[in-house]
Amino acid sequence: MAEPVDAHGLGPCTARCAGSTPVLGTIMTNAASPDYGKITEEQYVSKFNSPSQSKEYFSRFHEPLIKEVDAKSSSTEIILLDIGCGYGYELDLIGDSTGINIIGVDISNEVLRSAQKRLPNVSFVTSDAENLPMSDDSIDCAIAVNAVIYKPDKILSSAFRVLKPHAKFAVNFRVFEKETNRAFYDYCEKFGALVADSRLTIQNGNEKVDFDIKVVDYTQCPNENNIRSLGRQIYFKTEQDVEKLISLTGFRILKHDTFQYASPGNERNETDVYILQKP
Numbered sequence: 001m002a003e004p005v006d007a008h009g010l011g012p013c014t015a016r017c018a019g020s021t022p023v024l025g026t027i028m029t030n031a032a033s034p035d036y037g038k039i040t041e042e043q044y045v046s047k048f049n050s051p052s053q054s055k056e057y058f059s060r061f062h063e064p065l066i067k068e069v070d071a072k073s074s075s076t077e078i079i080l081l082d083i084g085c086g087y088g089y090e091l092d093l094i095g096d097s098t099g100i101n102i103i104g105v106d107i108s109n110e111v112l113r114s115a116q117k118r119l120p121n122v123s124f125v126t127s128d129a130e131n132l133p134m135s136d137d138s139i140d141c142a143i144a145v146n147a148v149i150y151k152p153d154k155i156l157s158s159a160f161r162v163l164k165p166h167a168k169f170a171v172n173f174r175v176f177e178k179e180t181n182r183a184f185y186d187y188c189e190k191f192g193a194l195v196a197d198s199r200l201t202i203q204n205g206n207e208k209v210d211f212d213i214k215v216v217d218y219t220q221c222p223n224e225n226n227i228r229s230l231g232r233q234i235y236f237k238t239e240q241d242v243e244k245l246i247s248l249t250g251f252r253i254l255k256h257d258t259f260q261y262a263s264p265g266n267e268r269n270e271t272d273v274y275i276l277q278k279p
């Protein structure tokens, strides 16, 4: 694994961490890079896919949020955060025309290096999204595509903390019990992933809230193409559970819609997309 580096000698991330302006086109780091980047970009695209390259997904779920904050960008500095941006495909679709400062966060240095080559005007920050290195109430808008699957509760809470009051967050979840998604989990099992019942317990004040979840665990797979580095992914069984989690994290649901897309393992994926707002 490559050591996390500070490509420009900037030291730990300062993008809004210390109230400074993000430095465009710079990879900054405050976390060890895990194994995700061992899956090459070609392997990622050919085997797994995500709706992040879909123009329709962009125009339905991201573009309206971006237009809304961009309208304010002549009078004030605006920051859009892409959580778990990976290779940055969803950012490709934004183009260079907005006055918005874009920050892509991912836990893997390797994927961010590829993203930075294509997107020199984006600031990339290597960080665990559980602990986003930004000040409270500092971000105007956030997006996350196929990205909260590792720590959905913690990443949503972290996004809630850094977003400004009334800021919006577009995030998607693949619900396990949808018949249309069945082929995807069968495909994971073909790679040797274990698809198992598990439980996620969230502390909510003095109360514990349990979710019966499914975990797709790649860690014991035959390690062809570094598949083990996909780790353990968490899937909620129902839309009701996703919405219960969202409300526990404090977000309000402004809009819930579904989006169908084909991936190498499933022609009929359906993902649930939520537009959330911090009250």
Ligand SMILES: C[S@@+](CC[C@H](N)C(=O)[O-])C[C@H]1O[C@@H](n2cnc3c(N)ncnc32)[C@H](O)[C@@H]1O
Pocket (backbone or CB within 6 Å): 036, 037, 050, 051, 052, 083, 084, 085, 086, 087, 088, 089, 090, 105, 106, 107, 108, 111, 127, 128, 129, 130, 144, 145, 146, 147, 150, 151
């Ligand atoms: C399925 S990829 C999605 C990438 C991109 N958003 C897309 O849809 O093409 C998931 C990404 O989340 C990143 N990731 C996993 N756990 C993370 C964490 N705790 N904090 C930040 N990023 C994480 C991985 O490195 C990976 O790039």
